[in-house]
Amino acid sequence: MTPDExxxxxxxxxxxxxxxxxxxxxQEGIDSGLPPERMLFEALIPSLEExxxxxxxxxxxxxxxxxxxxxxxxxxxxxxxxxxxxxxxSVGTFLMGTVKGDVHDIGKNLVNIMLEGAGFTVIDLGVQVxxxxxxxxxxxxxxxxxxxxxxxxxxxxxxxxxxxxxxxAGLRDKVVIMVGGAPVTQEYADVCGADGYAADAAxxxxxxxxxxxxxxxx
Amino acid sequence: xxxxxxxxxxxxxxxxxxPFCIIxxxxxxxxxxKFQEQLRVEDLSAVEVDVAQQIAGGAMMLxxxxxxxxxxxxxxxxxAVRLVQSLTDVPLCIDSSVVEALESGLAAYEGKALVNSxxxxxxxxxxxxxxxxxxxxAVIALPNDEEAxxxxxxxxxxLAKQLVGIATDEYGIPIEDIxxxxxxxxxxxxxxxxxxxxxxxxLISTExxxxxxxxxxxxxxxxxxxxxxxxxxxxxxxxxxxxxxIMDARTPQIVTAxxxxxxxxxxxxxxATWIAAHRAKQAATQAAEAAAQx
Numbered sequence: 071m072t073p074d075e076x077x078x079x080x081x082x083x084x085x086x087x088x089x090x091x092x093x094x095x096x097q098e099g100i101d102s103g104l105p106p107e108r109m110l111f112e113a114l115i116p117s118l119e120e121x122x123x124x125x126x127x128x129x130x131x132x133x134x135x136x137x138x139x140x141x142x143x144x145x146x147x148x149x150x151x152x153x154x155x156x157x158x159x160s161v162g163t164f165l166m167g168t169v170k171g172d173v174h175d176i177g178k179n180l181v182n183i184m185l186e187g188a189g190f191t192v193i194d195l196g197v198q199v200x201x202x203x204x205x206x207x208x209x210x211x212x213x214x215x216x217x218x219x220x221x222x223x224x225x226x227x228x229x230x231x232x233x234x235x236x237x238x239a240g241l242r243d244k245v246v247i248m249v250g251g252a253p254v255t256q257e258y259a260d261v262c263g264a265d266g267y268a269a270d271a272a273x274x275x276x277x278x279x280x281x282x283x284x285x286x287x288x
Numbered sequence: 289x290x291x292x293x294x295x296x297x298x299x300x301x302x303x304x305x306x307p308f309c310i311i312x313x314x315x316x317x318x319x320x321x322k323f324q325e326q327l328r329v330e331d332l333s334a335v336e337v338d339v340a341q342q343i344a345g346g347a348m349m350l351x352x353x354x355x356x357x358x359x360x361x362x363x364x365x366x367x368a369v370r371l372v373q374s375l376t377d378v379p380l381c382i383d384s385s386v387v388e389a390l391e392s393g394l395a396a397y398e399g400k401a402l403v404n405s406x407x408x409x410x411x412x413x414x415x416x417x418x419x420x421x422x423x424x425x426a427v428i429a430l431p432n433d434e435e436a437x438x439x440x441x442x443x444x445x446x447l448a449k450q451l452v453g454i455a456t457d458e459y460g461i462p463i464e465d466i467x468x469x470x471x472x473x474x475x476x477x478x479x480x481x482x483x484x485x486x487x488x489x490x491l492i493s494t495e496x497x498x499x500x501x502x503x504x505x506x507x508x509x510x511x512x513x514x515x516x517x518x519x520x521x522x523x524x525x526x527x528x529x530x531x532x533x534i535m536d537a538r539t540p541q542i543v544t545a546x547x548x549x550x551x552x553x554x555x556x557x558x559x560a561t562w563i564a565a566h567r568a569k570q571a572a573t574q575a576a577e578a579a580a581q582x
Binding site for chain 1: 324432437474477479510
């Protein structure tokens, strides 16, 4: 297979969530010396972005998005050691969690995969994460960005509670805080004191990169 | 076991030998941008439409939730309960994650309400169950703890048992006033989840013997043709032992599926309700035709 055939195959098979084929193609790419960054940036990420766009339009559905995400996550497991070895530095550390009282994680997990694909080190605290756990994890991992997800209007107020706890612990100026989730709006993000908001996974990754770049520059 | 809920003038009984209790889900701002904006300026006019449509559709109870960003939920829930009770006499399910809002709703309510909800988390138990007891209400109990929603149906049974034990023994709430939510998860996230919910319903209803309810529309989240999936899920869940659901009461396809299942389950004597609904539909069609000709 030519490099282009491998890339095209990766793009197509990721989109339909064919994990075995994606793993096989990734391995073939590795074996034939195709740079891991090319597989990531020219096939895997564009494919998942297209899935996201189709979902956004209402053409594709949750299971299709999930299996595509799983296929990409499988490829990442193979590529990660090579990316690290190749001197591709972690873009930044992203601490992620669904807020206390909320168990929804489909969107959060997808953002995680996209972030990893974009080169972030992602630490996922899972669901039902209470403020003290966010604080402890910030102290332990010293992330660049803290992401909070809420799917319910009833759990969105936890953003503010978490931010208050982070402030109280004296860590607020150490991290950028991003919020997201189905009911969240830019207006709400502003009101609760977050630094950033994104409506979808692709935008979240773009904004996260911008934040880190600004942080490194400043 | 019978769970009886009351308004000032009417009552409804939830139980395995009763027609399935349809609790309308619509009075809830989640996912309704315009309604959320209205609530910010305390405009409850949409609620009037929601009540009328759900009652016409076959709702036997209504869930009332005012949880939206940047609103005064405590005040709104009290106001909404009063408004809904002025429009209909079906009993209400008072729904909030904010304890003060639950209290405001309960204080405004006339009758015996169903409180939505308490979880197997100490902090929540200690705040919510005293309220339930004080107002003589019934309560929906969710078998999830601080960690997560357990996938394993046996773990859900175990948590439900603990929660029912605490509510009855420590707070003196009669067991018939506890309705357990076995937790409906989106089938789109994992296609094996619905059968786990079915098993949890079966285990909880047979081993604890309590009535059960769940947010039925959750099952079809993220999938196309949600109405059909909801209409398929509910009769299956009823067969597993489900006795009520917070659900879409405005879509005839879904309500009709439940009514058909009532008959199949032996809870519609001689099909009288089914036949009466058919006649009512026929009469409405004829009236519409006559009006069109006139």
